[in-house]
Amino acid sequence: MRASRSGDAWFLALQPGHDLVEAYRGFAREHRVEAAVVLAGIGMLKDPELGFFDGHRYLRTQLRGEHELVALQGNLALLDGEPFAHLHASVAGRDHVARGGHLFSGLVHVTHEGAVRVLEGVRLERARDAATGLALLPWA
Amino acid sequence: MRASRSGDAWFLALQPGHDLVEAYRGFAREHRVEAAVVLAGIGMLKDPELGFFDGHRYLRTQLRGEHELVALQGNLALLDGEPFAHLHASVAGRDHVARGGHLFSGLVHVTHEGAVRVLEGVRLERARDAATGLALLPWA
């Protein structure tokens, strides 16, 4: 990964083969980013695993093969003091039909070009929600 | 809503049950934000209402049930001195198929995690366009 900094923003260029979610988590760990917004992420993903939360658990589907990564949004926060990357992705195969949801995993294919904005002074600390089991951010 | 500021950016965490479009408009009103870009918005939406503008009017469809909010983009501007949130959203149900368009409404489900960037010094004032009836921003 090449991570280039410009003030409170970082541009990330990732090489093929790395898991995208793990790469964002690793970026946060290496550069001690505790709160950030994922501004954009394009390129391609292989075998992306998407999730839909049904109220009790995630229904997961691993899409097979290569997909254009159409859009990536989310944030970097902390859970139990460790970096946590919450990412939603939209992907499209050769028929261009877009599929999307919570991104569990996906291997960078050809390239990944992303960007994050660090939120200096903001605490984004997740905690397990008893009702859903999800790691949520406080809204109050 | 918890709105956390970091320079010219705000991170927004919204609780379930609130209408997303109204929440962004309310954020703009409360914090006197007159020009901003919506950088990202993830989480889930219930019963999102999407629009497609056919040149004369919006064709609206309210999707039933819970959907992952895959991506949210848009801006906060003014119309007749009042905050105006122009949002486009991409959502996906349990089949992961993405649907998108102009977002008229949608209830936050489980959580919403968004971010905006304020555009200090920029005037974003919409005006009704005679040809379409839409509240457009000047491009000249």
Added chain:
Amino acid sequence: MRASRSGDAWFLALQPGHDLVEAYRGFAREHRVEAAVVLAGIGMLKDPELGFFDGHRYLRTQLRGEHELVALQGNLALLDGEPFAHLHASVAGRDHVARGGHLFSGLVHVTHEGAVRVLEGVRLERARDAATGLALLPWA
């Protein structure tokens, strides 16, 4: 195009009829932007041409007619000293079904409202990759 600056961000309002990709490239040229992230882009597109890279070449499909532009992400960089706009788009027609991929072209319809963040001090220089023929950014 009206391009309004706020620090390291620009808000772009485009009039109908212009090609979106060419407009972003023209923006970069006119304002000497050599490295930037495309933060958001909404409005509508006519006849957007989407691409899926199959490992050897792009499979291109031109979608006919007007589409809501649901999301736009990407970046502005340099290739051989000239501005290069790498954009991925998600669009939806009147059935709201989202299609997406690499955006080759598309005419602004009704309006386009976008924003970019300039990455001061970052060099984004693309080079032709021998294996794929693509203009990639270095990741090492």
